[in-house]
Amino acid sequence: MAGKIQKSRRATIIDVAREANVSYSTVSRVVNNLDHVKADKRERVLAAMERLGYIANQQARSLKGAPTNVIGLLVHDLGDAYIVEILRGIDDEISAAGYDLMLFTTHRQKAKESGYVQTLTQGMIDGLLLSLPLDPSSYLDMLHQEQFPYVVLDHHGFDDFSPTVTATNWQGSFDATNYLLDLGHTRIGFIMGAPDLSSALERLQGYKDALSQRGIAFDVEIVAPGHFHRGEGYQAVRNLLALDEPPTAIFAANDMSAFGAMDACREAGLSIPQDMSIVGFDDVPTAATTYPPLTTVRQPIYDMGRMATRLLIASIENPARPSERLVVDTELIIRQSCQPPKKA
Amino acid sequence: MAGKIQKSRRATIIDVAREANVSYSTVSRVVNNLDHVKADKRERVLAAMERLGYIANQQARSLKGAPTNVIGLLVHDLGDAYIVEILRGIDDEISAAGYDLMLFTTHRQKAKESGYVQTLTQGMIDGLLLSLPLDPSSYLDMLHQEQFPYVVLDHHGFDDFSPTVTATNWQGSFDATNYLLDLGHTRIGFIMGAPDLSSALERLQGYKDALSQRGIAFDVEIVAPGHFHRGEGYQAVRNLLALDEPPTAIFAANDMSAFGAMDACREAGLSIPQDMSIVGFDDVPTAATTYPPLTTVRQPIYDMGRMATRLLIASIENPARPSERLVVDTELIIRQSCQPPKKA
DNA sequence: GTGAAAGCGCTAACAC
C-alpha cells in the first residue's frame, strides 16, 4: 500500500473480461449488443462493466473502422450571426438524430480548410458539413471519389456532383430590388458580398436584372465592394454619401453589412427610412430588433442547417443514395427601414 | 485490371516506408520531426509522403497516448447569444494557440453531459472547457483525480479545486440595483436566472443586498422565476404588470430575459424608459442595438472565453501547474432603457 | 455460443 502516485487507468475491455470471467471478445459482443451471448454471461459482463465504470474507447473503435457517430462541421469563423444560425440548426438536427457534432473553424485560411478535411475524413467523423467553403476544389473530388459523405451549404457552382443546400439568392435579390423600385427609388446603392461566393454573385445579378428590367442603367459608382462584414457596410455608405448624387436607398447583400450601413446613416445624422431606405439579406434574428426593424430578404438559415444535416445523415446511413441539390425559397420580409424617396 | 469498385485506401506510414525504401519507424521520425535521421533519407521520406499524399491518422496517434491538439468544449446549447460570445472567444484563442476545437452540446441533458466527459477524456482531447455545467459533481472529482486538464466557465461553488473563470456577479447586480435605486425607483422587479447556477444566485443576492442596504423590504411578489430565457422574461413582465402595484423598473438576471421583458412592455403599450425602466445583465452584442439600447451589466464574455482557454492550455502544457480561479470585473453600461419613475 | 488471434496505424523502447 505504499503511496505510488499514479493516474488511475481507465478500465478496458480486458479488465471487464477478467472481472466477468469471460473472454474479451464476449465483452465486445455485449458492448456492441450483438447476438450469440448467453443471458447469464451477458448479465455478468454488464455487471462487471458497471462495477468498473467501463467506457468504450472511441479512438480504438474508429481505428478499426467502426463509425464514430460524429458529424464534422467546417466553418470560416463564428463572427457572423448567419453562421451561428446555421450552426444552431445543424446542432439541433444532429442531436435529434443521435449524432455528435465536431466544429472546426478555419479562420479563413485555405490551407487549414483542406488540412482539416484530410484529417477528419480519416475516420474521425462519419460525415462532413461544409459551410461556405473557400477552396473546395482542392478536396471535393477526393471526397466524392472516396464516397465520403458530405454536404455543402450555401455555395454551389464549383462542380455538379456535390450535394448542396442553397437558397434562391437571385430571386430574393430581384424581389428586394423591385420592392425598392416600386417605392419609387431609382438610385439604389448596392453593397456587395464576398465575390468568391456564388451567393454573393447571384445577389448582385438579381439586383442588376431588376434594374435593367425597368430600364435603369447599372451604375458601378453606387456599387460598393464588401465581404459580408459590418464594417464594410459602414464604410460603403460613408463613401456613397460623399457622392455628388448619393443613392436614396441601399440594398446590402447581407444583414451584417446592412447594419453597418445603418451605423453610417445614424452617424451622418440621416434618419431611416425618412432620409435613406435600407434593405438587407438573410434575416438574422437581430434584424427584427434593430431600430428601425430591418426590411430584409429572409433565408431560412436555421432550416437550411437542419436540411443539410438531414441530407448528410441520410447519405451516411445509405451510402448508395444519389446526391441531392436542395434549393430553398427566400422571402422578402417588409419591416420599417424603407419608404418612398423624398421629393427632390 | 478488372473493374473492382473500391474506396481508394489512404496511404499509411507503411506505404510511405515502402515507397521511400526505409523502415517505417524512420518515417514516423520524419513525420514527428525527430532528430537522428540522415538528411538524404529525410528527403526521400518527405518526397514519398508528398507523392502518396500521406496524412497521419489521428486516431492511431491518440490511441498510443499522443496528444491530439484538440480542446473540447461542452455547452448546454447554442440558443443563447451569451454562449455564442464565449464560444467566439474560445475559438479565437484556441486557434491562435494552434489547437483545434471540438464542440459538444448537451441540450441540457445531465446524462449526456457526463457521458461526453467520460468519452472525450479517453484521449479524444487534450483538455476540456465546461461552460455552465449542469451536473459537475458526477465527474469533476474524477477529472481532478486523473489530472485531466479542464476549466469551468461561469460557475463555481461546487468544489474548491476546480480551475474556474467567473465574473463578479454579486457586485454587478448590486451596482445595477443601486443605479435603479439612485434614479428613484423603489419598486424594482427582478427576473431570476436558472437557480441551479451560482451566477444566478449571486445576482439575486446582489439585488437583495442593495435593497436591504437602503432599507427597502425584499418583496417576493415582484421576483419572477426564470432560467435566463427570453420567453420567461416576457411572461414574468406580463405577470408583474397584472399586479395591483406593478414595479416601475425591472432588473433582469440576463439580457435575454431583459429582451423578453421589453417585448412584454411593448405589447402592453408601455414605453421604455418612460413607463418602465429595464436593466439587463451580460451585455451581449445585441444589447446595444435594441430600441432603446439596453442598460446592462457588462460581463467581458468574449474575454472570459479567451481567458479560460489560456488557462486550459497552460495547464495542458504544464500539468504540474496549480489550479487557478479567475474572477473578472463586471461594469454597468448605461444606455437608454432607464429613467426616474413617473411621479405617482 | 465462445474464445483465440490477427490486425487497424501509429509511437516509443530497445537493439544493433
Added chain:
DNA sequence: GTGTTAGCGCTTTCAC
C-alpha cells in the same frame, strides 16, 4: 542513425 518490435483498445474473422 536506423530497424525491429511490442503494444494502445478494440472489432472481427475463424476455429472449436
